[in-house]
Amino acid sequence: MPKGQSSGREIKVDYLAxxxxxxxxxVRITRGQVTDVQLNIVEPPRLFEAFLVGRSFEELPDLTAxxxxxxxxxxxxxxxxAAEDAFxxxxxxxxxxxxxxxYLGEWIESHxxxxxxxxxxDFLGYESALAMANDYxxxxxxxxxxKRLGNDILSLLGGRxxxxxxxxxxxxxxxxxxNELASLEPRLRLGKEDALRTLEWVAALxxxxxxLNREFVALSHxxxxxxxxxxxxxxxxxxxxxxxxxxxxxxxxxxxxxxxxTKLRGERAYFVGPLARVNLNFDxxxxxxxxxxxxxxxxxxxLNSFTSIVARAIEVVHCVDEAMRIxxxxxxxxxxxxxxPRAGTGFxxxxxxxxxxxxxxxxxxxxxxxxxxxxxxxxxNQYQIEDDLRAYVPQVIDLPLDEATQRCEMVVRNxxxxxSCSTHxxxxxxxxx
Amino acid sequence: MSSGPEIxxxxxxxCGNPLRRDDGAGIAAVRLLRQEVSRRNRRxxxxxxxxxxxxxxxxxxxLLDLLExxxxxxxxxxxxxxxxxxxxxxxxxxxxxxTLISARYGSSRHVAFLTSHDLGLASVLSLGxxxxxxxxxGTVVIWGVEPEAVQFGEGLSLQVARAVPTxxxxxxxxxxxxxxxxxxxx
Numbered sequence: 001m002p003k004g005q006s007s008g009r010e011i012k013v014d015y016l017a018x019x020x021x022x023x024x025x026x027v028r029i030t031r032g033q034v035t036d037v038q039l040n041i042v043e044p045p046r047l048f049e050a051f052l053v054g055r056s057f058e059e060l061p062d063l064t065a066x067x068x069x070x071x072x073x074x075x076x077x078x079x080x081x082a083a084e085d086a087f088x089x090x091x092x093x094x095x096x097x098x099x100x101x102x103y104l105g106e107w108i109e110s111h112x113x114x115x116x117x118x119x120x121x122d123f124l125g126y127e128s129a130l131a132m133a134n135d136y137x138x139x140x141x142x143x144x145x146x147k148r149l150g151n152d153i154l155s156l157l158g159g160r161x162x163x164x165x166x167x168x169x170x171x172x173x174x175x176x177x178x179n180e181l182a183s184l185e186p187r188l189r190l191g192k193e194d195a196l197r198t199l200e201w202v203a204a205l206x207x208x209x210x211x212l213n214r215e216f217v218a219l220s221h222x223x224x225x226x227x228x229x230x231x232x233x234x235x236x237x238x239x240x241x242x243x244x245x246x247x248x249x250x251x252x253x254x255x256x257x258x259x260x261x262t263k264l265r266g267e268r269a270y271f272v273g274p275l276a277r278v279n280l281n282f283d284x285x286x287x288x289x290x291x292x293x294x295x296x297x298x299x300x301x302x303l304n305s306f307t308s309i310v311a312r313a314i315e316v317v318h319c320v321d322e323a324m325r326i327x328x329x330x331x332x333x334x335x336x337x338x339x340x341p342r343a344g345t346g347f348x349x350x351x352x353x354x355x356x357x358x359x360x361x362x363x364x365x366x367x368x369x370x371x372x373x374x375x376x377x378x379x380x381n382q383y384q385i386e387d388d389l390r391a392y393v394p395q396v397i398d399l400p401l402d403e404a405t406q407r408c409e410m411v412v413r414n415x416x417x418x419x420s421c422s423t424h425x426x427x428x429x430x431x432x433x
Numbered sequence: 434m435s436s437g438p439e440i441x442x443x444x445x446x447x448c449g450n451p452l453r454r455d456d457g458a459g460i461a462a463v464r465l466l467r468q469e470v471s472r473r474n475r476r477x478x479x480x481x482x483x484x485x486x487x488x489x490x491x492x493x494x495x496l497l498d499l500l501e502x503x504x505x506x507x508x509x510x511x512x513x514x515x516x517x518x519x520x521x522x523x524x525x526x527x528x529x530x531x532t533l534i535s536a537r538y539g540s541s542r543h544v545a546f547l548t549s550h551d552l553g554l555a556s557v558l559s560l561g562x563x564x565x566x567x568x569x570x571g572t573v574v575i576w577g578v579e580p581e582a583v584q585f586g587e588g589l590s591l592q593v594a595r596a597v598p599t600x601x602x603x604x605x606x607x608x609x610x611x612x613x614x615x616x617x618x619x
Contacts, residue, residue, distance in 0.1 A: 129560070130556060130559055130560055130563065133560055133563045133564055134563050137563065137564050140560075140564060141564055141565075144494065144564070147494070148498075151495070161495070
């Protein structure tokens with residue numbers, strides 16, 4: 001579109017910074033109205049679902065971990081739960097707790113990265129965390145120390161901090177000793193202080209308003225803050241078992257994106273991730289996380305997607321509390337329960353840091369994979385992100401293009417999108433005509 | 434303080450992904466270097482250096498933890514500046530950060546790196562210099578080889594493979610310098 005046409009504008013970002021993987025954004029404004037919004041996930045397709053076919057169930061956690069360097073544990077957990085569902089295996093007690101602990105480590109690491117290095121610079125007017133670090137060194141140091149804590153939990157349980165190698169169907173290849181886990185206690189005590197200060201800090205950031213009529217969806221469990229087990233519930237009354245997920249959630253191909261976009265039946269956009277979880281499962285947060293959330297002055301349930309950063313910080317407080325509890329109650333179990341493969345289909349849905357991650361697998365009688373399907377959180381949020389942009393662009397339409405573009409990018413970063421995972425998502429183009 | 438000659442600890446960190454062809458040049462170089470120093474010449478040639486040779490793929494922020502506690506550090510990686518493939522580069526810490534930033538973004542532009550995917554060496558080092566200068570070694574040297582091919586696949590391209598022994602010789606000369614420095618003969 002030629003520049004200088006007074007009737008319209010275009011906002012275009014070819015490669016969004018501070019998101020995981022490659023994606024772009026395109027917004028077209030015609031006579032003051034937003035006429036097109038496209039989130040383009042340009043990360044090349046990964047084809048995991050195709051090359052898992054023919055592989056043994058035993059290889060699943062190591063292969064699926066490779067889908068993502070930020071949330072490998074999520075991929076491992078959804079896949080092991082799906083396989084265990086197919087083979088009718090129940091992992092309970094301390095092994096189940098250790099899996100939660102591993103996942104909590106990943107939540108801490110991923111949330112802190114998002115809060116301090118990816119999202120916060122926007123709210124404080126910096127182009128990057130590096131520029132922010134020059135003016136707020138102590139803040140960034142606090143963030144890096146907390147992130148380190150998450151990584152260290154992952155290393156201790158998973159053998160290494162990226163793509164852990166200890167997870168197997170039925171449990172772990174090796175479980176830590178009580179003393180090894182106890183070594184984390186002093187770190188968690190310091191981490192708790194850092195987590196509480198993080199929450200105070202993000203709640204005081206100048207958060208814009210973007211409240212829409214939304215449908216939040218998350219896993220929910222009667223006894224705990226749901227991470228790897230529960231029913232899929234929504235803020236508008238949906239309540240289904242994981243096995244029925246694809247009967248209600250529908251994937252569609254759109255030409256502008258390499259990710260499949262997911263909608264709720266009836267063409268509804270929906271919202272997954274930390275804000276959905278805090279809104280739906282607030283009562284199951286640790287008592288200190290609930291108290292700190294109340295003290296933050298940000299009310300929940302909250303419809304403003306800009307409060308996602310606050311939800312993330314609340315979850316970090318919860319993670320540190322729950323990790324401490326698990327470690328204090330730990331008694332070393334047998335590393336795994338026996339698994340006998342059989343023909344059948346299994347379903348797994350767990351809460352990745354960014355939201356629900358659905359896996360299903362069909363196995364033959366030897367446990368070889370006949371069919372695999374993964375629905376990642378960012379693909380589920382894609383439609384919601386586009387709705388947010390459609391609502392938000394009129395607020396920023398009169399700003400200089402650079403500033404309008406940057407504000408649109410902030411909207412996207414509220415979702416902490418992980419594009420490499422979802423190309424089974426971002427560049428910004430805003431076009432005004 | 435001991436009156437004997439000073440022992441300096443040197444960390445040599447090979448970075449890169451050998452499954453992306455020439456991106457593995459740093460790994461290939463430290464493997465060759467390890468062969469060199471595992472022989473008797475280690476004690477003969479660098480008696481006052483404690484050498485720690487590490488291979489990492491893309492260490493991200495963990496690089497700062499890796500470097501902590503050593504007197505000097507050598508980071509070996511593929512570094513693309515647009516020169517002829519196989520060209521060997523040597524940068525000192527800050528100089529490296531500045532060179533890469535200006536090459537990639539133009540010197541006038543404020544740097545917007547630090548996406549979670551792009552925690553490259555320059556970003557991590559500059560964050561380290563901004564936050565924890567006291568934790569970084571006094572000397573950080575980056576040795577780089579100009580890559581030709583970084584697509585998926587194994588094996589270095591011819592020009593890069595030829596450059597690796599030259600690179601290792603140059604790294605050994607840096608170690609010679611620190612050895613002389615350690616005994617006070619520089």
